[in-house]
Amino acid sequence: MPRSLTILYFAWLRERIGVSEEILSPPDDVRTVADLVAWLAGLDERHAMAFKNRATVRCAINQEFADPAAILRAGDEVAFFPPVTGG
């Protein structure tokens, strides 16, 4: 069964990748956030640039902060963004 994820990008990740949202179906061996980042970074040059320094990328799954080890499920909304700077 193809597993589709809605992937959102914010701030400079959105600028580097060129879109704010994409729906992708990664292969079955992509189980965690870290797996997804590694897979996305291999898609093309824009994604590679955005995920070049992984220490500066934060993630949320279904609007909750998530660790690199968090497990993905079909239909999840996965957001990638830099450390927050509001307030």
Added chain:
Amino acid sequence: MARISVQTENFDIATEIAGLTAGRTDIGGLGCFVGIVRDEKPSASRGGAIRALTLEHYPAMTLRAIGRIAEEAERRWSLLGCTVIHRVGRMVPGENIVLVLTAAAHRQAALDSTAFLIDWLKTKAPFWKREELPDGQGVWVEPKEADDAAAARW
């Protein structure tokens, strides 16, 4: 239950205070923090002052994240009221960005919860600031270690 708003328009502090205190006699003190867009002096590393600041956020997550931080403050300090307003979009130096108001029976709870709320908002709510320099160039604001340290003390 905190009043939380994410909005493009400015807020009126007196109106917000009145909304928190109207008809109540149990409140002994209010804590208030207002964040304002600050212009910075031109420097070698920055090249120039700020012409404007644009705040981007993650709409589906923002209210939930602020709500959770506000609940934590209400619980820890037994607050009698709490208002958080965060603006998004483009703002110029001198404009308000964020308002934190807390109401408590005593001053220490009001003051400490206000500091807690702004410290956690800066590090746990999904907002990103982009500075617009006089030459039109845009620069994403880097997170500050001091902000993480401030949030960690709570």
